[in-house]
Amino acid sequence: MSSRESILNAIRGIEKEEKPLPELPLFGISEDVETGFRKSIEGNKGYIVSEQEFLNWLSEASFPKVYSASSSYASISTLSLPEDPHDLEDLNLAILEGQFGVAENGAIWLDDQQLPHRAIPFITEHLVIILKKENLIPTLHQAYDRIGLDYSGFGLFVAGPSKTADIEQSLVIGAHGAKSLRVVLC
């Protein structure tokens, strides 16, 4: 007998009464979504910026390697998308569009449509996500309601820069992934 069959048979052999699957309410939040989202992103050590603040920061930083997957900022790209994501190892900045943002925790949803390589939000040194205010929702319940059963090979909730507290619980930003996250809320 295969392990698959032996595992399934072992489970089938246990006498169990079927328990019901509960319906899930769509819980909300008490504050408005923009205030909540701002607080969450800042709590996660990201920044919320206006378009002007973003452009000012960009010209000051003058990064050599920038890639924008957002068509609105295509002119900022200094490179075209390589075939192999390993070639992005020294990418300074990636600009991506977010589908929607969750106020309660700052999570922003992206899937294969926004990610020409799945490695981009992780391998880049700095990450900027463009998000429309009208696409802010209260909690993860509304988020999954919105995603529904839509197909994407990969989907990501990103809520802040890469971080760790593995050394004496001291928070350090920039563990392996992006060292900063800026959300351009427009």
Next chain:
Amino acid sequence: MSHPQAATEFLKDQAKAKWHDETLWFVRDKRDRISKTIPEWEELRNLASQIKENVLSKLDVYLEEFERNAQKNGIQVHWAKDAEEHNQIVFSILQKQKCTAIVKSKSILTEECHLNPYLEKNGIEVVDTDLGERIVQFLNQPPSHIVLPAIHLKKGEIAELFHEKLHTEKGNEDPTYLTHAARLHLREKFLKAKVAITGVNFAVVETGEFVVCTNEGNADMGVHLADVHIACMGIEKIIPRRKDLGVFLRLLARSATGQPVTNYNSHFRSPSPGKEIHLILVDNGRTAQLAREKFRNSLKCIRCGACMNTCPIYRRSGGYSYGSTVPGPIGSILSPGLDMKKHSTLPFASTLCGSCSDVCPVKINIHEQLYEWRQEITKTHGELGKGLSMKLANGIFKSPLAYKISGNLMRTALKTLPKSLIYHPINSWGKGRNLPETPKESFKDWYLKNRK
């Protein structure tokens, strides 16, 4: 080594033990504060518990449906009845890829299966990429906590270790400096690895996808750069619907570290074009635990570690004192199911205060199961040291006269007896415990005087 013996070792360094206790309490306190910002917190716990109970009541049906959907998505599904088979499956995939070096993100299951030593014996270099896990891997230690693997180490120790392994400046203990040194070291590994291994936080039946949560982004750095992603999961990680993730992701990070969500929550449904995803479904004692009705719902666990952070014993004895992959209260109800003899002292490593059950996001009755395991273990392995004094106490409590006399005797005796007699090696109750001050009179005497 039994839990009391190992805990005694841990407590020898009193300053460090105190620091450990306070650090974990700090994490517990963060969990408390953030949970109180969610008015529906208790309702979420109820829902999570009900979803998991539903899963455990028809796990066979769900596993088959999950497998079908995952295969439709292009994921290659494997089944392993035990740790050995799991390790062999991983190794056979690596052989097929002619791969001799892998990166691995945090997976308690692969710790449980002792995957690293197995692969290393077969000539594979394994690099744990979670910072805490890399630290303990350098020391040839297992994680001492399932969420905070290096919580038993001070930054001075890590600085010394990194100086030796990564050639950082001697004596530089700055966590930012040390983390960035690890970042550079691990980037090199990520860029070279052809195969990446991850654990699984949740596997969704209706979509055939699985979700991996990290704060560092190490799981994603590994898998998106590698050609092959191997994901290892216990069969209990199943949830029925995608929208159930809303409940679990709201609870997981808040319970684990007091943050609203982990910074990266990756949903893997299909491999990128030209790449492969392998998913290994592992039993390794889980169907046996499912068959034990009293202990079945320990399989609801989502590995947040909240029960460890709150446990007065865990905080004061450290993760290693448990000698099991999953330490703390939840480990003490899971591990005896795997090897009752080896883990016979774990269910006694508890005050039965119930704090673990109170913080558990899926409402496992942990402290009640600890008590149940005590009954099982005492039946199988006979009475432990405390048995004799319990028998004596039973005799005294049965007879009102014996109770009265012994009460008077003890109030006098405890005041006058030398300490060496009370805290004697054969009195296991005296170990690590201080008696309270003895009152001058019994409650009965006080009541007779004061009832008017």
